Amino acid sequence: MRRSTGTPIALRLSALFTLVALGVFVLIGSALYRQVDRSLDLLPAAELDARFSVLESTLNRYGTPEHWAKINNKLNLLAEEDRRIRFWVVSGNPAYEYGQPDGQVRHFAEGPPGMRDLHLADSPYPYKVLLSELPALGERPPLRFLIGIDTETFWQAQHSLLLAIVGLAVLGVLLASLLSYWVARIGLRPLLALSAEAQALAPPRLHGRLQTQDLAPELAQFADAFNAALDRVSQAYSRLEAFNADVAHELRSPLTNLIGQTQVALTRGRSAEHYFEVLQSNLEELERLRSIINDMLFLASADQGTKATALTQASLAEEVATTLDYLDYILEDAQVSVTVSGDAQAPIEKAQLRRALINLLNNAVQHTAPHQVIEVRIETGPDQVSIAVSNPGPAITEAHLPLLFERFYRVDAARSNSGGGNHGLGLAIVKAIALMHGGDVFVRSSAGTNTFGICLPSAQGRGFAP
Template sequence: MSWKTVRGNSIALRLSALFILVALAVFLLIGSALYRQVDRSLDLLPQAELEARFSVLESTLNRYGTPEHWAKIINKLNLLSEEDKRIRFWVVGSDPGYEYGQPSARVRQFAEGAQGMRDLRLPDHPYPYKVLVSELPALGQRPPLRFMIGIDTETFWQAQHSLLLAIIGLAVLGVLLASVLGYWVARIGLRPLLALSREAQALAPPRLDGRLQTQALAPELAQFASAFNAALDRVSQAYSRLEAFNADVAHELRSPLTNLIGQTQVALTRGRSAEHYFEVLQSNLEELERLRSIINDMLFLASADQGSKATALTQASLAEEVATTLDYLDYILEAAQVSVCVSGDAHVPIEKAQLRRAL
């Protein structure tokens, strides 16, 4: 048996495939929900870190506005940048003495946008910076400034990528385990069906009296076994009728065949007259007509068992058809000392020959 045939007919493989589809759907749903939740959390981490760092610097930035104090702020920004290479600071304003971070044209254009948290992409870096843009109002000698603190999101993107690979790997592993375990569970679950199949294989002609045991079966299999037993009952009855029919046919055919053979053998033992041969042929013709009648009856019963229906229907009187049949059987009825009385009548569409044969 080829793999294609097994795959198309094996219930265990079908159940295993269903297990795979269910496991795949479950893993996809759970993995997608988990990835979205972690992605949302990872997106909030840089925002929370930027807001925390800005809150530490905000009071200092808004307190002093002289060049001397601004120099101290610059030194502090340099120290913070050296401590954490992910963090970058930019200060953009109309006075170059108060700017910081060597802002490029892209950074200056970005600073003119709305305040708040936004993403900044630089040409020399593959990952965007998460940037918090704030407005520093004019204070003393200091003009209005745009203060920006940004954090490199490379580590967060890498964490997301690693998480995605982990989820895909776990999903693949889970699907493989589900397929193996599903096939194993299906094989175990189908053991009663295999046992029932072996039990059914032992039921074959002429042993048609056995039946499948339904007491210890699951409800689904018990229903199937009951239906199978009912089918066996019908087969057993049909088989019994067939045996009886064959015996009756053999008995009915034996008599005319015996007469034909006996009469023919006697006629051939020695020379006979033409009149005697005519009588033998006449007797043989009667026996052959009897054989034809028996064969026609056999064909009629066979077609009736197969559910064939009459097609050449004509309106006729049932009383007349019964009377015609009784005339044909008059000698048999008289020999059996049986009298028949017909009462009533009905006109129905029938096939006369088939009805007479049935009667």
């Protein structure tokens, strides 16, 4: 058995679930990181505002050098308590400065008041700095007060958060992949069971069907479709077996006759006249064999999709009349007559249509009692034309009607007269010719009349330009 080299469904589903999980983790992680990043960014500013609000009243209350010395001591204590915090005071009077501001700090202090980042050479991380402008008070000149906080801890917290989110996302994706593969394997167990059931079905054991009970709707729909396909295959297989048996039977009869007559003729010396009769009888059997083989080859060609291409716009009534002339001696021997009504124009391949008409009329003649009438009706529809051949006879059971155009199919009880060279392929050839023209066949049985016919596309229906 040839095994598929494609990717298993379980792995495909697992990969899809993994991609979905990855997308979800990325979206949630990104949203969480941005939210926490904004929150962490607000913490330094909040802490600087809180510290400045504590110092602001003191800075704006005293303006003498004595009090300023106390303020310096307080700033020293605050800086020692929290090494992250740094203070600078920039003034035109060096006596009122603090923190030994260098050129970079002085340049920063010239900017507008507010919260900004200050990058110092001795720190790899920027300082978040709150710049305030204090007006002159007493002996104190106007001041620029800067309070800054080192953001290293906040950057490290952001980095740790990013690593945690990425690690959790990777772990979550791996877990989702494993769990999705496990879930997919469990979900596909019914499909594997159906596959095992299907593998057990093989000719000639085609009577079994897939069980559809307790299946999911999707699998039940698949099982129903598979069972319907099995029904069609089983019917086709049965018909093929019957066809092979019929072919063997049809070929065996003339071959048996040929062999038997030849063996009898060779048992002892015969006259020339006797040998002539044997050869003539053998010729008839050979003609019958040739007819069967030609019909089977024609049907095989039709099965391969051969279409009628040499189409000619013609009168169907004229084609029926030509066919009746050809069958005149058969009708005379059978002592039946034929009436024709209606006419229509249609694009046809004349030789093929005449062959179909011969088979339809032969079929009617074989099942019509002497001194009765066969009716041929030609009717025109919107996009097609039809030729119906009706003969009086016993009714055909409804169950047999769809099968009458199958190869070698006979209803012995209703249509027992199957001799005279008829080998069960005539109506099958009619159907093949109809399909080659893009048409179809039909059969009806009612009120003591059996009707077999053929439908063909009209010139309008086919878009044929004569």
